[in-house]
Amino acid sequence: MQLPYFYEPLLQSESDFYTLSENTSRHCAQVLRMQAGSQLLLTDWKGLLAQATLTVPHKSKSQIRIDHSEKQLSNTKKTCIAIGLLKNGTRLDWFLEKATELGISEIIPMITDHTEKNHFRLDRASAVLAAAMIQSQQTYIPILHEPIPYSKVIEQSGYKQKLIAHCENRTKTELSEIEIGNDVQLFIGPEGDFSKEEIDQAEQLNFVSVGLGTNRLRTETAGIAGAVLLTLNSNKKV
Numbered sequence: 001m002q003l004p005y006f007y008e009p010l011l012q013s014e015s016d017f018y019t020l021s022e023n024t025s026r027h028c029a030q031v032l033r034m035q036a037g038s039q040l041l042l043t044d045w046k047g048l049l050a051q052a053t054l055t056v057p058h059k060s061k062s063q064i065r066i067d068h069s070e071k072q073l074s075n076t077k078k079t080c081i082a083i084g085l086l087k088n089g090t091r092l093d094w095f096l097e098k099a100t101e102l103g104i105s106e107i108i109p110m111i112t113d114h115t116e117k118n119h120f121r122l123d124r125a126s127a128v129l130a131a132a133m134i135q136s137q138q139t140y141i142p143i144l145h146e147p148i149p150y151s152k153v154i155e156q157s158g159y160k161q162k163l164i165a166h167c168e169n170r171t172k173t174e175l176s177e178i179e180i181g182n183d184v185q186l187f188i189g190p191e192g193d194f195s196k197e198e199i200d201q202a203e204q205l206n207f208v209s210v211g212l213g214t215n216r217l218r219t220e221t222a223g224i225a226g227a228v229l230l231t232l233n234s235n236k237k238v
Helices: 022-031 089-102 122-136 150-156 196-204 219-232
Strands: 005-007 017-019 039-043 048-056 063-071 078-084 106-111 161-165 183-188 208-211
Touching (some): 005 022, 039 063, 089 219, 161 196, 183 219
Parallel strands (some): 005 039, 078 106, 161 183
Antiparallel strands (some): 039 048
16 A cells, blocks of 8 residues: 655655655545554655655654655656637646656746736645645656746746647647757647737747647646657657
């Protein structure tokens, strides 16, 4: 059985004993009803992973003994998805959750020509990422930006491999047929797709136009399809 997994931002690699945060203490003592001697895993989401034993269960100040800790190596593959903002916050949350579980390392919500009024909340989005990290038991959390204008994102892109997925009828390569490198950024359009001018600008800045199949996908579905291909398709070649 998998050990319970928790986020503790103040966790230190040199610690032998540690007092859990109030949220984690409550979850251990009241939700999971863990007893003294129960084991658990902790991470600071900066690469540190610790296995510990609960010594004093308490609803707000549980105490643990650190049995083993190690610094996990970060993924050398940098994968970024820049995605047009969605007016439906629930659908954006779904994308953020799945992209995090798949291991995308950077997520940039974009304000594009066709972006409609939205109510993006960084605290809510960050909470979605946190829950997804616990679910997938990773030790590094994606970099999440507040919404940035499309023009600024595209002009400041420093990724070696730059891709833009769109529905415009022009020459494109299927993303499933491309060899994905270790330093890649993929643009996903908003509801209504990118404007012709935005696609032109991307191609002028050496972005490669890509397709995601023959079906027209919702923005969040396209984002998930892109995340899967970026993280699992690194051995494919054109």
